[in-house]
Amino acid sequence: MLDIRLIREHTDQVIARLASRGGEAHLRIHDILECDKERRSAETRLQHLQSDRKRMSKEIGMRKAKGEDTSAVEAEVRALGDEVSHLNEASAKLEERQRDLLLHLPNLPHEGCPIGADAEANPELRTWGERPAFGFTPKSHVDLGESLGLFDFERAAKISGSAFVCFTGAGARLERALLNFLLDLHTRENGYTEMGVPFVVRPEALVGTSQLPKFEEQLYRCDRDELYLAPTAEVPVTNLHREEIIALEQLPIRYAAYTPCFRREAGSAGLGTRGLIRMHQFDKIELVKITTPEESARELEALTADAERVLQILGLHYRTIELCTGDIGFGATRTYDIEVWAPGQNGYLEVSSCSSFGDFQARRMNLRYKDGEGKNRFCHTINGSGTALPRLMVALLETFQQADGSVLLPAALQPYFGSDRIG
RNA sequence: GGUGAGGUGGCUGAGUGGUCGAAAGCAGCGCUUUGCUAAAGCGCCGUACUCCAAAAGGGUACCGGGGGUUCGAAUCCCCCCCUCACCGCCA
Numbered sequence: 001m002l003d004i005r006l007i008r009e010h011t012d013q014v015i016a017r018l019a020s021r022g023g024e025a026h027l028r029i030h031d032i033l034e035c036d037k038e039r040r041s042a043e044t045r046l047q048h049l050q051s052d053r054k055r056m057s058k059e060i061g062m063r064k065a066k067g068e069d070t071s072a073v074e075a076e077v078r079a080l081g082d083e084v085s086h087l088n089e090a091s092a093k094l095e096e097r098q099r100d101l102l103l104h105l106p107n108l109p110h111e112g113c114p115i116g117a118d119a120e121a122n123p124e125l126r127t128w129g130e131r132p133a134f135g136f137t138p139k140s141h142v143d144l145g146e147s148l149g150l151f152d153f154e155r156a157a158k159i160s161g162s163a164f165v166c167f168t169g170a171g172a173r174l175e176r177a178l179l180n181f182l183l184d185l186h187t188r189e190n191g192y193t194e195m196g197v198p199f200v201v202r203p204e205a206l207v208g209t210s211q212l213p214k215f216e217e218q219l220y221r222c223d224r225d226e227l228y229l230a231p232t233a234e235v236p237v238t239n240l241h242r243e244e245i246i247a248l249e250q251l252p253i254r255y256a257a258y259t260p261c262f263r264r265e266a267g268s269a270g271l272g273t274r275g276l277i278r279m280h281q282f283d284k285i286e287l288v289k290i291t292t293p294e295e296s297a298r299e300l301e302a303l304t305a306d307a308e309r310v311l312q313i314l315g316l317h318y319r320t321i322e323l324c325t326g327d328i329g330f331g332a333t334r335t336y337d338i339e340v341w342a343p344g345q346n347g348y349l350e351v352s353s354c355s356s357f358g359d360f361q362a363r364r365m366n367l368r369y370k371d372g373e374g375k376n377r378f379c380h381t382i383n384g385s386g387t388a389l390p391r392l393m394v395a396l397l398e399t400f401q402q403a404d405g406s407v408l409l410p411a412a413l414q415p416y417f418g419s420d421r422i423g
Numbered sequence: 424g425g426u427g428a429g430g431u432g433g434c435u436g437a438g439u440g441g442u443c444g445a446a447a448g449c450a451g452c453g454c455u456u457u458g459c460u461a462a463a464g465c466g467c468c469g470u471a472c473u474c475c476a477a478a479a480g481g482g483u484a485c486c487g488g489g490g491g492u493u494c495g496a497a498u499c500c501c502c503c504c505c506u507c508a509c510c511g512c513c514a
Contacts, residue, residue: 040472040473040474043472043473043483044473044474044482044483046483047472047473047474047482047483047484048474048482048483050482050483050484051482051483053494053495054483054495056494056495057441057494057495058441058442058495059494060441060494060495061440061441061442061494061495062441062442064441065441070494071494073494074494074495075494076494077494077495078493078494080494081493081494081495095472245433247433370433374451374452374468376470
């Protein structure tokens with residue numbers, strides 16, 4: 001959520017930066033300012049009336065204590081009370097409208113965020129490793145999975161519908177090995193605290209991290225209980241500290257958490273295709289940081305490096321790109337995507353999206369810290385996948401497949417999997 | 424799911440329908456005293472919004488959340504949420 005004062009005082013810059021996203025968000029600024037103006041004027045009038053009422057009521061109290069008759073004043077205040085409640089209602093409505101407008105407004109892209117219309121304009125920042133060469137035509141993970149018995153899409157569809165998977169035998173073990181490997185890496189070597197969080201969350205939490213109110217159709221909802229299935233661990237983990245004021249010494253907070261992620265993927269391209277690349281449910285390790293404005297840029301770089309390290313240790317070729325203003329997510333102010341090479345797809349797959357949100361989420365969830373001068377300020381929040389599991393598995397299987405159809409696992413994974421190869 | 428107890432400022436903890444944004448203590452900040460430490464004394468010490476060009480300074484709201492009664496609610500009434508305890512059910 002953007003600060004209404006920022007919008008009020010730097011209107012032109014806000015409009016310009018929102019416009020750089022494309023879309024129509026910047027066109028709503030005018031309405032928001034109008035609403036703000038109306039709201040403040042209503043509030044001021046209301047406060048004057050309340051002040052009068054308060055003063056007169058006190059007077060009634062004092063005069064009653066002296067045994068004087070107060071019926072005339074009481075009638076006067078009663079009339080005032082009606083006016084107060086009307087104005088109060090009007091002012092509350094305006095405030096709600098303003099909040100709703102602000103909640104639908106995306107974050108401002110960071111000054112350093114490259115300007116561009118769409119994904120085509122995302123600059124590549126760096127690559128690591130090289131595309132593996134094969135003496136044969138590399139297979140897709142779908143074919144490898146079939147011949148090695150790693151997963152079963154048909155039976156998953158039988159129980160849950162399309163775009164779900166059932167990991168079987170060695171596939172299930174590989175999934176579990178990856179989870180443990182990733183959590184151990186981030187907690188033992190990269191300095192994150194492991195968290196095990198609920199997978200089902202209240203709407204407020206989703207408003208906090210900005211999946212709601214705008215992206216409701218992407219979420220699985222449990223109507224009876226007003227709960228949603230978490231689309232990413234970002235939601236439960238970042239919201240752990242909502243409504244809190246954190247002591248400066250406790251920052252930065254760094255969490256790593258495993259959760260399954262549930263996404264309806266309404267309208268997504270590629271949902272119908274077979275394979276592990278886009279599913280309604282998938283496992284992910286998420287890295288979340290809560291920090292100060294001063295440290296947030298550095299912490300984003302460090303978090304991105306922590307995610308990249310996963311691919312380096314596994315020996316997987318990848319590239320890191322930065323999302324341009326036209327492609328960056330709703331709440332993000334700056335985003336790096338890490339894309340791993342998948343030979344069977346002959347293309348890169350996004351396995352991690354590392355973003356800084358500035359104080360955008362913190363404002364929504366009222367997450368603050370006490371600075372050196374004892375002032376309460378909004379925190380900055382950062383998160384990124386470290387990493388998504390199915391696509392990592394795709395890259396592993398496709399990269400390390402052998403001519404005989406088996407898959408040789410990287411050394412770091414072998415103790416977790418309990419063997420050096422599949423098949 | 425049932426019953427009971429409770430939710431007050433950073434913490435502990437008072438609070439009569441009226442002058443309560445809220446006693447007191449602790450913690451924190453500043454000053455004084457002291458050779459230093461300790462101690463004592465005095466003062467300051469919530470958040471959000473809003474008015475004023477800004478500062479200074481006003482104002483309003485907030486005692487878990489939302490409604491209601493009243494001229495006036497932390498205090499009375501209703502609904503909800505949360506915490507704790509016990510019971511039931513259950514992995």
